[in-house]
Amino acid sequence: MKESFWGIFVIGLGVLSIFFIVLFQNLTNTDEHNSQLLKEVTEAAMWDAFDYASYRTSGTIRIYREKFVENFIRRYAESVSTTREYTIKFYDINELPPKVSLSVTSGVVGVGGSTQMTFDLQNRIDAILEVPY
Numbered sequence: 001m002k003e004s005f006w007g008i009f010v011i012g013l014g015v016l017s018i019f020f021i022v023l024f025q026n027l028t029n030t031d032e033h034n035s036q037l038l039k040e041v042t043e044a045a046m047w048d049a050f051d052y053a054s055y056r057t058s059g060t061i062r063i064y065r066e067k068f069v070e071n072f073i074r075r076y077a078e079s080v081s082t083t084r085e086y087t088i089k090f091y092d093i094n095e096l097p098p099k100v101s102l103s104v105t106s107g108v109v110g111v112g113g114s115t116q117m118t119f120d121l122q123n124r125i126d127a128i129l130e131v132p133y
């Protein structure tokens with residue numbers, strides 16, 4: 001009887017450890033995906049909002065604020081999972097020189113039996129557009 005309880009304990013411990021491994025793997029993959037996506041989408045949206053007319057005429061490097069926000073939200077929405085909620089906050093957008101500061105917060109839910117855990121992942125980026133001469 002004593003050996004069977006040890007067997008049940010080992011199996012229960014194995015199931016619990018697999019639950020935590022899957023949960024932390026989901027957190028890590030989501031955070032990595034969000035940070036890479038944030039970096040790529042920010043750079044692409046800054047290039048989409050680049051003011052080529054002022055660069056050709058006077059050589060000033062600038063972006064359009066409204067165009068950047070529009071392109072960023074469109075590109076980010078095309079690439080994220082539809083099962084999660086995302087909160088995008090724009091802290092600072094400078095047109096001249098082109099600099100943006102923003103953060104994206106998403107929630108990851110882990111369910112184990114009747115227990116539900118929610119983790120908020122926040123990724124923040126401060127980006128400056130560099131143009132090669």
